[in-house]
Amino acid sequence: MCYFNGIKVSHTEYVRLKDLEVFVGKNGDGINCDLNQGPLYNQPYPVLKATDNGPELKQMEWGYIPEESKWPFLKTREEVAKWRFMYTTLNATCEGLFLNEKGKPSMYAGSAQYRRCLVPSTGYWEWRHLKQVGKSGKILKDPIKIPYHVIITDHQEDRPFYMAGICGTWVDEQSGEVVENFSIVTTAANELCAQVHNAKKRMPTILNEALGYEWMFGKLSKDDIMDIAKTQYSTDEMDAWTVSKGFQSAFNTREKFEYAGLPPLGSDEPFNPYQSLSLF
Amino acid sequence: MIPVNVEFDVDYNGKPIHIKSLDTAKGVIYVATYPGANDLYIHRATDAQGDHFWTSIPEGRQPAAERIGQMIEEYFHDHEND
Numbered sequence: 001m002c003y004f005n006g007i008k009v010s011h012t013e014y015v016r017l018k019d020l021e022v023f024v025g026k027n028g029d030g031i032n033c034d035l036n037q038g039p040l041y042n043q044p045y046p047v048l049k050a051t052d053n054g055p056e057l058k059q060m061e062w063g064y065i066p067e068e069s070k071w072p073f074l075k076t077r078e079e080v081a082k083w084r085f086m087y088t089t090l091n092a093t094c095e096g097l098f099l100n101e102k103g104k105p106s107m108y109a110g111s112a113q114y115r116r117c118l119v120p121s122t123g124y125w126e127w128r129h130l131k132q133v134g135k136s137g138k139i140l141k142d143p144i145k146i147p148y149h150v151i152i153t154d155h156q157e158d159r160p161f162y163m164a165g166i167c168g169t170w171v172d173e174q175s176g177e178v179v180e181n182f183s184i185v186t187t188a189a190n191e192l193c194a195q196v197h198n199a200k201k202r203m204p205t206i207l208n209e210a211l212g213y214e215w216m217f218g219k220l221s222k223d224d225i226m227d228i229a230k231t232q233y234s235t236d237e238m239d240a241w242t243v244s245k246g247f248q249s250a251f252n253t254r255e256k257f258e259y260a261g262l263p264p265l266g267s268d269e270p271f272n273p274y275q276s277l278s279l280f
Numbered sequence: 281m282i283p284v285n286v287e288f289d290v291d292y293n294g295k296p297i298h299i300k301s302l303d304t305a306k307g308v309i310y311v312a313t314y315p316g317a318n319d320l321y322i323h324r325a326t327d328a329q330g331d332h333f334w335t336s337i338p339e340g341r342q343p344a345a346e347r348i349g350q351m352i353e354e355y356f357h358d359h360e361n362d
Binding site for chain 1: 293304306307309314315317318321323325326327328333335336337338339340342343345
């Protein structure tokens, strides 16, 4: 039995749907995929992987799974699902590619050294945390999270930019399912991204074409890898705008949405949706 | 029964999504075009239980495929006597 878009289908149907993918790939515009959806495990994303024939677009699962022979020795899908409740591997910090917080070898080390990939994107979403004013005019206990769409100004629509990624292959011992998976490398945020992702002040490692090629095909030392992984894209070449809180289910997930009472980026003022308007 | 070789608009939050069918050797694909978003290619497939479901082609946009697929079915239902 096979899965297509997370739904169980027969092998015959799977082959037919893959044939349709080939048709769309030849006749459609670009790779026809909303590249920037949220972290939904088990949903495949197109990732550029180095092969003997050059870069190839592969569908992979977002969320790194350590090889079954290494800690935490995940053997089945159920074990992976349980493990993912405790560990999030959607992103891998550049600082932790080779050594973890305890100074021991990181679970990402092998992939960082030997299995680097590029994740195409036309933009990503991040949440800005703000104190908010309640109806009574007092600051509420819980902050509000406002979603933003972040883009590279020269790379929109059909011109993706590339995020540094690391990938791996994991095999389910019970079903024999082979799962190619990846994680996006993150670095310290630039000025714009620090204002948007103000809780953690991180951003994806975004690479230009030359660095992207090096990242995938270069014979790099650990220091070289770390240097590229820490690349911080320039604020001047990026832009960000607010999107609706339900953007994940919108057909146009990038559509701008204005929030009344939202202070501009960089401001420490609280979000005040009840701000009264005065004509005087 | 879903017709082929059709072209129409469906309303999505007050804005039109243009739907166009493509009849291929392996089945009918519908292309949904919406301003500001990448075209969405969807197809009515059959799951392991024999039930139909809407899927994006290629994989990756399942929630959107299900929503637009539902809208296409509703459109055909409303216009079956046209």
